[in-house]
Amino acid sequence: MSDFYSNMYNPDVLTCLANLSNDEVFTPPEVANRMLDMLPEELWHDSSTTFLDPACKSGVFLREIAKRLIEGLQEEIPDLQERIDHIFHKQLYGIAITELTSLLSRRSVYCSKYPNSKYSITLFEDTSGNIRYKRIQHRWQNGKCLFCGASKSEYERGDELETHAYEWIHTIKPKEIFKMKFDVIIGNPPYQLSDGGNSASASPLYHHFVSQAMKLNPKYLTMIIPARWYAGGKGLDDFRNSMLSQKKISNIVDIANSADCFPGVNIAGGVCYFLWERNYAGDCKVKNMVKGEIVSETKRSLNEFSYFVRNNTALSIIRKAIKENPTMCNTVFSRNYFSIPTTVSGISNKKEGYIPVLTSKGDIYIPKHQISDKDNLIGKYKVVITYAMSGGNKPSSDGTYQVVSSLKILTPNEACSETYLIMDTFDSYEMAKHLVSYVSTKFFRFLLLQAxxxxxxxxxxxxxxxxxxxxxxxxxxxxxxxxGLTDDEIAFIESMIKPMELGGDNDKQVY
Structure with missing residues (x-):
């Protein structure tokens, strides 16, 4: 009976759901099984082991765990129905993120959305079984939720709509939800919610799910989450520092192109899944995965640098590049040096007392006295690039990145809006051109991409x-x-970075 579930699901509806693009991404069964493969084999032969998915969407994790336990406990519990009853009543637990996903999860796990019905493969006394859903309200303060940062204007809703206030992260005592301890916590949490900021701004959520799981101190914790935490950022700096400094993460599988994991879904920066072990202390085995295959694997410390270097080959190149050199962190100027917002308005023709300003919509002229210039850069040659990454941090169809776009030289008495980042300034045009040549190399853009x-x-x-x-x-x-790069390292850079064609006029190079 090891293929108990496979006989009931053909074609696999969970594979179909995983191909849908959604803010709350469904996990393909093959990905769920790769995560389960990281866990010790003996867990599938232990009838006392307990499992929790605190972010059930399709129920795929619980279903795949059940398949392994049904096979692994044959000797201990020979009777199939007795084995099934034990597994579903005593070992598998879930918290659904919405009412709809609670029904979907119960349907895929119990073969009935109501596990107290005659269609359920194991009978419970209520309609939830061990996969619960409880409608939770956000706790508002100053227009945002204290727990998740959601915007009150968008998520204060009537009973007819989901609040997206997830039970797992809207409590300070997650252990009180089931009033029990869990050996394994596993899942694919929601990634973000709108926080009411400008331009559809959103706050990350997934790190809250991970942190709550750690509070329960399970033997094992594995989740698949966006890889943006590697570099920190909005709401993620403390989480990054915590993840990189601890020694309990034994495995990280990095997938730079999210489409390799979630077909049809593009997540900027890719995704990763990890294994955290309560009784482990040491370096982490970092694996790079491309199109479902592990292409590189090495064991290393996670906090060698302030940013986690996701690729093992890239790490070797970085070590060589910065071994004896200072970096450009102290050369590049902070964003919006001239204090000119993207929405700045000006005039289209030159006028006395006005200087040209490069904006996302082209050159305009604004009064010189409106421009901040504390370091007196206006009179220098300035090499600038756009603040936004070319391609939005997603690879092109051939898997390569350009990284930098709109590489330009601004001549003396020219400025730029916050759309652009000033790389460096020079007294001579020739030196500015030399920096342009450096920035346009694949080597430069590859190293920039790593952070x-x-x-x-x-x-x-x-x-x-x-x-x-x-x-x-x-x-x-x-x-x-x-x-001193090796042939393999050179080939790796060449395979990842697009060539950058140079062109322009004598006064302002445009690329």
């Missing part, structure tokens, strides 16, 4: 890019030789 897990490029993201003298121009061949 990017969102679309925004800020000065701290240049922590892996060595600062070089701009007395000459630079090519990839010269840089590969300078840093």
């Amino acid at each position: 990017l897990t969102s679309i925004h490029i800020t000065k701290d993201k240049f922590c892996f890019v060595p600062k070089l003298e701009m007395s000459c121009s630079w090519t990839d061949e010269e840089l590969y030789e300078k840093y």
